[in-house]
Amino acid sequence: MRRFLAELRESIRMALGAIATHKLRSCLTLLGVLVGVFSIILVMTAMRAMKNNIEKELGSLGSKTFVIQKMPGAYFGGPEGFMKFMRRNDITFAQARAFQRKAAFVPAVGLQASFWNGELTSRYDRTPPNLSLEGATPGTFITNNWGIIEGRPLLDSDLESTRDVCLLSEDVAKTLFPRGSAVGQRVKAEAISYSVVGVFERAASSEGAQGLAVIPITSALNRYGRRRQITILVQASDPALIDDAMEQSRGVLRAIRKVPPGQEDDFEVLSSDSMIKQFQTVTFAVRTGLALVSSIALLAAGVGIMNIMLVSVTERTREIGIRRAIGAKRRNIMTQFIVEAIVLCEIGGILGVVLGMLGANALAVYLLKLPPAFPVDWAVIGLAICSLVGVVFGSYPAYKAAHLDPIESLRYE
Amino acid sequence: MSLIRLDAICRHYEMGSETVHALRGVSLTIERGEYVAIMGPSGSGKSTLMNLLGCLDSPSSGIYELNGHHVGEMDDDELAEIRNREIGFVFQTFNLLARSSALRNVELPLIYAGVGLEERREIAIAALTDVGLADRLTHKPNEMSGGQRQRVAVARALVNKPSILLADEPTGNLDTRTGAEILELFQNLADKGNTLIVVTHEENVARHAKRIIRVRDGLVASDEPVT
Structure with a gap:
């Protein structure tokens, strides 16, 4: 040797x-x-x-949360394959509500949809024009790990009464109200006025992401129209239980959307892991x-x-x-x-x-x-x-x- | 026991359809410490004999015993090892590695013998000092004269302490004066008890040896001591 x-x-x-x-x-x-x-x-x-x-970016959901939506997380195939996803029926608000009622096996369910992109203005300043106006439920804040740092959270009563209230992400609040609190002030999105009830912070990884303004999903549906794809966010009680929860959720949503047995799902259930896997296969x-x-x-x-x-x-x-x-x-x-x-x-x-x-x-x-x-x-x-x-x-x-x-x-x- | 014993050595080559008989039954013995010259005109089988003695070639028939080893039955690897341990070559054209220093050239046989780095360096320096080239260690062959190159070759041949030093026309490419120097070096080596075999066609080179073996037509024509 x-x-x-x-x-x-x-x-x-x-x-x-x-x-x-x-x-x-x-x-x-x-x-x-x-x-x-x-x-x-x-x-x-x-x-x-x-x-x-x-x-x-995909991993920002965290290890406990998964998402149910119409479109897959990543797709790089031809237009025919993409049309298959496009032709699916939207997950409607009624279906999402039904799911939320039946999903007692998980601690938190949030509904979320994007309604409008544009410029939000206050008395003092305006945001960049890429702000996203999101409709949400109280559960959305839990599943997205959005923490309220000022004011109050979104309430079920806001949804029931379709109030014109909004919560701003921290960066948006700072832009619109550079001196003093945003809570109690009013902001305008294309002449529609909302009163700010709270400010929330996002995970550190979303730094530099587009600004968010969140309003009750019911108010948003009334104002911007009811034909929306709703994204359902689900949080399991423990990372170890996420697979079970995903499986159960599939069953529940299949029943709600009346998918015949033996036919494949007409929606996607995505966790951080499964999205990363999907990206890798692609x-x-x-x-x-x-x-x-x-x-x-x-x-x-x-x-x-x-x-x-x-x-x-x-x-x-x-x-x-x-x-x-x-x-x-x-x-x-x-x-x-x-x-x-x-x-x-x-x-x-x-x-x-x-x-x-x-x-x-x-x-x-x-x-x-x-x-x-x-x-x-x-x-x-x-x-x-x-x-x-x-x-x-x-x-x-x-x-x-x-x-x-x-x-x-x-x-x- | 003799150092070298050849018994009825034959060597023939197939050249196309013809068979060339280079050696037709050579028998001779050489004792340890002898200084022998092998002479013969070209085509006499002299080169073939030298290749056999140097273990570069194997006989077609007959027995070749070198220092107790039966060379005729050895495979290629064993022959390489025998060449490494028992034989030191000195060639007419020096055959040094052109791109390597004198020291590297002399180290080469030690590398194949598996000698370690520092020991190798020491032995090689000693060998070069013995041939009077202590101040030329890092010179490359093209930076040295013919005589110096041939001395590097002699140092390389001797560095593994072989049983025989086999020289093929060692003065063929040298002028008379440097040729004489090399022959003097050979004389010193012989006096120290080394076994030398010099293949040459120059009578005055052969005269330096103690014994001359003349080869003609693949046979030993005469084998007599120098008087």
């Missing part, structure tokens, strides 16, 4: 020497490997950065495809490596003869040339990994505004593939070198 390591070290040293003597040729050869690994790492790093970001094909294309580049690079190694063996016939005369076994010569191929590939591979990660993160950070990602697993896989390419395409030249006749090769000019 010790002897093998010593031999390996010697081989690496000899390989570096041989590569250094033919700098231009070596550079051109390892360029192929570099490009192959670069593209793998570029794609994987970019995907990882996107994935991290999407998972963070992107799996993309990732595999890109990895495959990059592998073809590596294959081409491997042929280049083999070509150069064959030239190198012929050029160094005499050196091989000398080594054999001095006592190198076939195995030694074989090792030397395979190690040389691997070293060549690894240099290209390491450069490819570094450049790929830099490139992808530059893309992610500056263009897509995502936090950088360093997929160590892919770096390792990339380098392992490089070694494999070296072994596979270095083997034949090495075999050829090892089986040269020592007498002939000593005479070789």
